[in-house]
Amino acid sequence: MKVAISACLVGCKCRYDGTDNHDIRLVAKLESCELIHFCPEDHAFGTPRPTMNLVETSQGIRALSNLTGANLSAPIEDYAKTFFDMHPDIDLFIGKDRSPSCGVCSAKLYDQDKNLLSTKEAGLMAKEALKRGIHCLDAEDFVSPILFHKA
Numbered sequence: 001m002k003v004a005i006s007a008c009l010v011g012c013k014c015r016y017d018g019t020d021n022h023d024i025r026l027v028a029k030l031e032s033c034e035l036i037h038f039c040p041e042d043h044a045f046g047t048p049r050p051t052m053n054l055v056e057t058s059q060g061i062r063a064l065s066n067l068t069g070a071n072l073s074a075p076i077e078d079y080a081k082t083f084f085d086m087h088p089d090i091d092l093f094i095g096k097d098r099s100p101s102c103g104v105c106s107a108k109l110y111d112q113d114k115n116l117l118s119t120k121e122a123g124l125m126a127k128e129a130l131k132r133g134i135h136c137l138d139a140e141d142f143v144s145p146i147l148f149h150k151a
């Protein structure tokens with residue numbers, strides 16, 4: 001089985017602050033799978049970098065910088081499209097829960113006044129995976145493999 005997985009979950013120090021989310025238990029469960037790592041934010045903005053949030057705007061849901069308010073969505077969405085074009089045979093997507101890029105149904109969504117609208121949003125990379133009909137899971141849900149989220 002071919003699994004696309006957030007790079008920080010397998011130990012890459014690509015989080016905004018240069019740390020990782022290494023999940024040894026999760027990686028052990030995927031021992032027999034071919035893992036393909038991705039990190040759209042590191043690719044687009046480097047590490048370390050300012051954080052971002054998903055915000056409901058008049059142009060739809062966008063990833064806005066918490067530092068400058070700039071719309072950071074385009075390079076993340078471009079990376080996602082290129083990644084899935086290059087890997088059309090992904091069986092499963094595992095995204096870091098709560099990430100505005102990688103979370104599957106766990107990212108926070110705010111309005112432009114910083115009011116919390118939802119805690120169940122898909123991050124921008126996960127959204128592209130869902131759009132392509134790929135089975136998607138938040139890492140924290142991987143213990144319940146029946147609960148696939150599909151577009």
Ligand code: SF4
Nearest residue numbers: 006008039096099102
């Ligand atoms: S959650 Fe996604 S964007 Fe954030 S560090 Fe991990 S792989 Fe990169």
